[in-house]
Amino acid sequence: MTMATTTFGPKAQGGRIRSWLGVVLSTVMLAALSLFPNEAHAMKVQEVKSPGGINAWLVESNTVPLIAMRFAFDGGGSTQDPDGKEGVANFLASMLDEGAGDLLAKSFQERMEELAMRMSFDDGRDAFYGSFETLNENRDEAAKLLALAVTKPRFDQEAIERMRKQHLAGLAYAARDPQRVASEQWMAQVFAGHPYGRPANGTAKTVAEIGRADLAAFHKRVFAKDNLRVVVVGDIDAARLGKLLDDVFGALPAKSTLSKIADTEVKARDGLRIIDMNVPQSVARFGLPAMGRSDKDFMPAFVLNTVLGGSAFTSRLYQEVREKRGLAYGVDTSIVPMRHASMFYGGVATKNEEVGQSLDVIRAEIKRLTADGPTEKELADIKAYLTGSFALRFDTSANIANQMLWMMLEGLGHGYLETRNAQIEAVTIDDVRRAAKRLFDGKDLVVTVVGRPKGVGQGG
């Protein structure tokens, strides 16, 4: 039950200086005024360009002797899986620390342990993510391993077969997990025919068929300098970071070759779909199309959603479903602006006998909010929450890095740090009402229920 991380802002401008090591730096000093009013906490974002031409954002901080790096290959997530090879991106994410360069899997991982480094990879829908943390004193050696994983993965057959077994076991387990089935089936329904509707982790059939050539081809197409996005937070200066960027990413090809993904929107064949599973508690997912980040009503919709179901412990749905009626342990909603579609998306889990009531309460609350809008006090309180809690996202090196990468991928620019709260403040009650009408008026939620629900209309 966390807040959706969604908003937008203008790009920041930066000036260029030349550093003592000849690294070209364009350094934008960003005292994040609205965020940390006290000058002692001003967070400076530097735009670094390595000698080899790789761009990154850096937040330098020497209070803890480590660095946290987050990076992504933009556009390179599971949407890039070839048809019939669903799950390749996910498979690849598990293979990058399973041997690289001259090091076989076990040696590679032993070396990672000796260096006490942290490295992981993850396939999103719209991007392929990497995460790397190291203590200062092991930085150079750890970066060498990262470079091998990113640029020279081995894809040994032994490791492929081992990972395949793990993926297949995961799929077998997930097929009986109502949470996972509900999420995946909801996406499959509303994005039928689009890559968003495909199972990101593949199926038993596709995972059985993924081979070395598929992994190598995906890696070659997606891992490139032109779609690489990097942020670093921690105890390193711009010059050293420039060298490290070249050491890690320098060997990547210049250009990616991404399949073009069409824009789409949430569409439903049926308003309600029930998937039978013998569990005592049904899991529901529900949603509708939403406005994208560039829409003028995006921010009002974001504020609206926070009132409805986005703020833990205080949202209307939390109050109505959990606090007043005890129908569920959790209920939440979010606005999810993906690259090619935006959606309003929520979930609830309730014992089979009362699923109908849970959904009725949710629909009624959406209707009430659409008809009447939030109260002035509600709007003021939710703005106070959203603006006040923004700083909490920046309390660790890892969290700062996560936020910066997110801003970079969303094309927000780091000036967003300064403008974001003002954008929230600017949302009026009329804006929220208008956004509510556009989102919800005259629309029926698209609902997927997994379990043996009672009282939910057709099929129940």
Place this chain on the structure above:
Amino acid sequence: MWTPGKRLSVLALALMLIAQAVPTAHAAAAKTVSEFKFANGLTLIVVPDHRAPVVTHMVYIRAGAADEPPGVSGIAHFLEHLMFKSTEKLANGEFSAIVSRLGGQQNAFTSSDYTAYFQRVSKAHLKTMMEMEADRMVNLRLEPKEVDTERQVIIEERRVRTENVPSSILAEQMSATLYQNHPYRIPVIGWMHEMAKLSREDALTFYKRFYAPNNAIVVVTGDVEPEEVRALAEATYGRLPANPAVAPRVRPQEPEQRAPRRVELKDPRAGNASVRRYYLAPAMTTAPPGEAEALYLLMKIAGGGGTSRLYQSLVAQEKVASSAGGWYSGLSLDSGSIGLYAVAAEGVPLDKVEHSMDRVVAELRDKGATQAELDRAKKQFLAEFVYELDSQESLARRYGGGLALGLKVEDIDRWPETIAKVTLADLKQAAAKHFDLRRSVTGTLVPVNPEPENVAAPATAPAGRPGVPATAGAPGRETR
């Protein structure tokens, strides 16, 4: 009266110990931990961290599920939920509304041994948080209606966590079998039939017995100085009366276990067949000096990740399992445990997998680990101590959780030093002592005839990251 104690943190030491094998120079930052003890018995820990103008404020109550009277299982966790309801000063929901309006985030969690509440807020609001926490530490009111609806919420929570998850049911059955006399046998969330009957009176009885400044540890990490926090705490928590009923916790202890135990769960939702084993082991607080540290390192070598003995033998070489691993869980008051798990590879009989698991354990027990394995394991633990410095919340949990179990700040800060001292002989001794089938329970989770379903069963769903099977996890330490 309060007594301040200032300590240099162990960061420098941890870095030095890591550096012994990787000799590079570095500038070590230092963090200080201040501890204050108030006249009413309250303990306050302050760890400054000035990177962002925010604080993490945590309250640990030395009472958890293992302190519940018989017949009211789940009351510690239920009370944790009810602590967000009405007090003498605040109406139902007001606590959360205020935290939210101040831009804060909050939550709470319950374990067998403690219950904790926390907020993350701008430093300007620390005082308000302390006032509100101090208020609900002694002024909880609870309306009957609030209790009735919240009971339904915890029952739904049990369905989310346990009833819908076969591996959780197996873990629950195994803990109930491993512990036959100690209350660790009872799940933190509670048994369903007892949860259904939990009353307002049960909650208030537990509350009045355990919630008091002399049973609480307050931890503040963030953009603050120890003296200013001490003053704020004095003005809020410092005014609360001590509760004379608070006494050291004495729970029924386990008798000597003499025979291996087994449980078998058959469930159509099981996925691939899997096997788990729990052994009784000492806790950090009950182990002879150095033994818990040896167990952490031993189990890292036995089952921590892709380089471990279990993974390498069962998954990489013999190929009888799709994943395998193990852990030692020592952060509890009376008893710890060792855990092992393996998920059978397609078509491999589970007894064969279990046999391989036994062989790996026997080899480690009889022949011991290698120096290279021990060195790598040590580096992992020492580095973890440094990585934790990056997070206010991790630091708050380190000290709050440790003190709630009776550890001292010195004990916690000495951790890197004691880890560094462990020898191969210590590992061998710990293995010989604790890899003992007579003090274990083995559990299997086996899929059986799934009944026909009326919609094409989705063959797919997101898998966990390989190596992190859904069946992994330590027993008996459920949190909110």
